[in-house]
Amino acid sequence: MKTKIKLLFFFLAYFYFTNEAIGQEKYRLFGMAISVQNLEESIKWYHDVLGFKLVERSEYPIIHAKTAFVEGAGIRLELLEVEESFRLPELFADPPKHMQLIGNKALILYVDNLTAITKELEKKKVAFAFKEAQLNNKGLKSTIIRDPDGNFISIFSKKGMIKINQSK
Numbered sequence: 001m002k003t004k005i006k007l008l009f010f011f012l013a014y015f016y017f018t019n020e021a022i023g024q025e026k027y028r029l030f031g032m033a034i035s036v037q038n039l040e041e042s043i044k045w046y047h048d049v050l051g052f053k054l055v056e057r058s059e060y061p062i063i064h065a066k067t068a069f070v071e072g073a074g075i076r077l078e079l080l081e082v083e084e085s086f087r088l089p090e091l092f093a094d095p096p097k098h099m100q101l102i103g104n105k106a107l108i109l110y111v112d113n114l115t116a117i118t119k120e121l122e123k124k125k126v127a128f129a130f131k132e133a134q135l136n137n138k139g140l141k142s143t144i145i146r147d148p149d150g151n152f153i154s155i156f157s158k159k160g161m162i163k164i165n166q167s168k
Helices: 004-026 037-048 114-123
Strands: 030-035 053-059 065-074 075-082 107-111 129-133 143-145 150-155
Touching: 037 053, 037 065, 107 114, 107 143, 114 129, 114 143, 114 150, 129 150
Parallel strands: 030 075, 107 150
Antiparallel strands: 053 065, 065 075, 129 143, 143 150
């Protein structure tokens, strides 16, 4: 009887932990969507400034949108040009006020040499919110740029960052 209880306990524990692990694997990041005013201009900007490659174009009639998927820096972005789109100026406040409004804030990338990347971006004449700002006392610095629609792209220095989970 004890053996059967042990086997039952083992089976239940195995089933529970196996399903728990499967549940954790259920979701995968596909990408991030960004609403843009001019799809062609945004595709060009993400290619020329950040090196993203155009992967696919599509249309979503249900939301009256033209879309393009671009990939780079280990992420896929969905750029959407939607009919009758409009801008809320509060979403595009300069730092530090940009964090006061609740909602999406920035695409965050990281690099090994922030100084070199900042200089490269200066040559490309991108719009900066700030350059190599010290974010904390652990050495984390960030340069924040804006895409053609004013969306923030924060570029962190690898030094001072939290550890990155490299699994799958």
